[in-house]
Amino acid sequence: MNETLVITGARLLGAESADIIVENGVIAEIGTSLSRSGARVVDAAGLIALPGLVDLHTHLREPGYEASETILTGTRAAASGGFTAVFAMPNTSPVADTAGVVEQELALGEAAGYATVQPIGAVTVGQKGERLAELGAMATSRARVRVFSDDGFCVFDPLIMRRALEYVKSFGGVIAQHAQDPRLTEGAQMNEGTVSAELGLAGWPAVAEESIIARDVLLAEHVGSRLHVCHLSTAGSVDIIRWAKKRGIDVTAEVTPHHLLLTDELVRGYDARYKVNPPLRREEDVLAVREGLADGTIDIVATDHAPHPSESKACEWQAAANGMVGLESALRVVHRSMVETGLIGWEDVARVMSATPARIGRLSGHGTPLEVGAPAHIALYDASVAGVFTESDLHGRSVNSPYLGRDLPGRVEYTVHGGLLTVDGGAVVEELRA
Numbered sequence: 001m002n003e004t005l006v007i008t009g010a011r012l013l014g015a016e017s018a019d020i021i022v023e024n025g026v027i028a029e030i031g032t033s034l035s036r037s038g039a040r041v042v043d044a045a046g047l048i049a050l051p052g053l054v055d056l057h058t059h060l061r062e063p064g065y066e067a068s069e070t071i072l073t074g075t076r077a078a079a080s081g082g083f084t085a086v087f088a089m090p091n092t093s094p095v096a097d098t099a100g101v102v103e104q105e106l107a108l109g110e111a112a113g114y115a116t117v118q119p120i121g122a123v124t125v126g127q128k129g130e131r132l133a134e135l136g137a138m139a140t141s142r143a144r145v146r147v148f149s150d151d152g153f154c155v156f157d158p159l160i161m162r163r164a165l166e167y168v169k170s171f172g173g174v175i176a177q178h179a180q181d182p183r184l185t186e187g188a189q190m191n192e193g194t195v196s197a198e199l200g201l202a203g204w205p206a207v208a209e210e211s212i213i214a215r216d217v218l219l220a221e222h223v224g225s226r227l228h229v230c231h232l233s234t235a236g237s238v239d240i241i242r243w244a245k246k247r248g249i250d251v252t253a254e255v256t257p258h259h260l261l262l263t264d265e266l267v268r269g270y271d272a273r274y275k276v277n278p279p280l281r282r283e284e285d286v287l288a289v290r291e292g293l294a295d296g297t298i299d300i301v302a303t304d305h306a307p308h309p310s311e312s313k314a315c316e317w318q319a320a321a322n323g324m325v326g327l328e329s330a331l332r333v334v335h336r337s338m339v340e341t342g343l344i345g346w347e348d349v350a351r352v353m354s355a356t357p358a359r360i361g362r363l364s365g366h367g368t369p370l371e372v373g374a375p376a377h378i379a380l381y382d383a384s385v386a387g388v389f390t391e392s393d394l395h396g397r398s399v400n401s402p403y404l405g406r407d408l409p410g411r412v413e414y415t416v417h418g419g420l421l422t423v424d425g426g427a428v429v430e431e432l433r434a
Contacts, residue, residue: 002419003433004036009045010380012370013347020049022376025419030372042421044380047413050350052084052377053331054366056147056176056254056357057230057302059323060086060117062108063101064093069307069397071105075114077305077327077396079422082379082412085116085358085366086305086327090127091152097122097133099141106143113432114422118363121145123164123175127153132164139171146362149176151230152277154212156182161216165225172362174226174252177216179237180278184208189318191264191279199267201317204279206234213237217244217251228360229253231304233278235288242297252360254302255289257326257333258402262286266402272313272320273402276306293352294343300357303330307398325401328393331381332408339383340409346383380414387411395428 005022012018012030019034020027055078061069069077071088078086088105090096096105102119109117121138125131127150138145148168155161155177164175185208190196192203213229217240220227229241232253241253258276263283266274274280292298306323313320326333334353338344344352358367365375389403415423420432 004039005042005416005419005421006034006036006039007042007044007380009043010047010049012049013350020370022416022419025376027370027372027374027376042414044414046384047380047382048346049370050082050346050379050381051354051367051370052379052415052417053082053353054085054357054363055083055303055305055327056087056300056361057151058086058088058305058327059091059307060088061307062092063104067309071108071117072112073397074305074307075109075112075117076428077325077394079114079415079417080395080412080428081327081329082331082381082415083115083327084377084379084415084417085118085363087118087120087147087361089120089149089151090122095122095126096120097125099134099137102138102143102145103141113417113420115417116366118361119143119145120147120149120176123148123150123155124160129153129156129160132160132167135164135167135173139173146173147176147228148173149178149230151176151178154178154180154182158215158219162219162223165220165223165227169223169225174228174360176228176230177212178230179209179212179216181208181212190267191281193264193282195264195267206236206281209234209278210236210240213240217249220251221247221249225250227251231256231259231278231302232289232298233259233281233285235285238288238292238297241292245297252299253297254300255293255298256304257301257330257337258324259289260286260293260337261333262402270317272315272317273324273400273404275317275320275322276324277322290337290341290343293338300352300360301330301334302357303327307396308400309398313400323400325394325396325398328395329389329401329403329408331412332410333403335383335410336408376416376419378416379412382411382413383409385409385411
């Protein structure tokens with residue numbers, strides 16, 4: 001049985017400050033001047049109480065790439081950022097393209113306890129784009145997979161993409177597409193534009209993303225199925241999604257924190273921490289995706305947390321791996337790029353970082369408002385502080401963050417996963433209490 005928590009003085013969204021009592025993994029009472037004999041008291045005065053964050057796009061690397069991350073270390077990183085659930089991308093070894101692998105990931109997440117781990121299944125066998133994986137078997141497994149993606153690779157064959165959309169429709173699944181035309185990005189090193197031309201680096205054109213999104217929204221409309229677009233990054237992509245939604249196509253889209261804040265100007269220093277897929281784009285694109293998130297064209301923020309060992313980044317730009325860690329910094333970056341700029345409020349943060357990703361992924365028990373009877377998944381955030389982001393803020397196995405040395409607002413003080421404190425006073429709890 002979980003310990004009873006009395007969270008005092010938390011700022012509830014759309015309401016005054018209140019106390020929250022957590023018992024047996026659920027919210028038992030909300031009110032003022034509450035107490036429970038023998039309960040652990042959590043002083044949340046001045047802290048914003050958010051539903052536990054949900055990340056629809058996390059790379060946990062296990063099985064196969066434990067040098068970069070494990071499910072245990074990755075979920076500790078998630079907890080430190082206020083996340084209580086993460087969707088694990090399938091680019092593992094072996095690839096998560098069978099019921100056996102996704103059930104293994106689910107079990108490892110349950111054993112770790114820091115966050116709910118919901119596996120994402122591969123669309124194609126081995127993510128090779130040649131034939132469909134065991135979508136039905138993964139959907140009916142104990143992992144109940146509802147999101148399928150070949151992330152890292154585009155499902156480029158339109159016939160296979162159509163068949164995948166048709167297949168998952170039968171059980172309410174969704175295809176999460178990595179929108180990247182492989183032919184248009186051969187040898188690409190960064191965003192195609194003025195900076196790439198000046199640096200002499202092969203460019204990654206916006207149309208390589210936009211053309212795939214345009215094709216896939218039309219396929220989704222034709223089939224009548226759900227499509228989700230991973231890590232949208234260009235102004236043109238926002239326009240296409242906006243058009244598709246007005247047309248009534250069942251499409252959702254995500255943007256990463258780094259595409260909300262960072263631009264391709266950072267590549268001038270050849271620091272491989274800024275090398276990512278899709279690449280950092282122009283300032284115009286950053287402003288467009290911010291606007292798209294604010295007006296609801298883009299549905300969610302997803303981290304695309306992509307850990308790599310130091311040797312994969314401490315090398316020349318062309319040889320470096322793509323990817324950034326992002327679980328620990330995501331909420332703080334959204335605070336800086338979207339809340340401080342006045343584009344969205346904290347209710348919107350809860351929507352784009354908790355409620356909607358849980359809905360897209362069909363993850364029950366997460367993303368729900370903080371109310372009596374709801375599962376106790378809670379993030380308590382101090383929006384009044386700021387500080388320099390350092391390696392001490394990272395709790396996974398890799399340190400390839402683009403924010404090291406950068407001043408960021410806010411701090412997650414407490415995270416509660418299913419009634420268990422996983423972050424206590426800003427520190428990740430070393431041993432969870434059952």
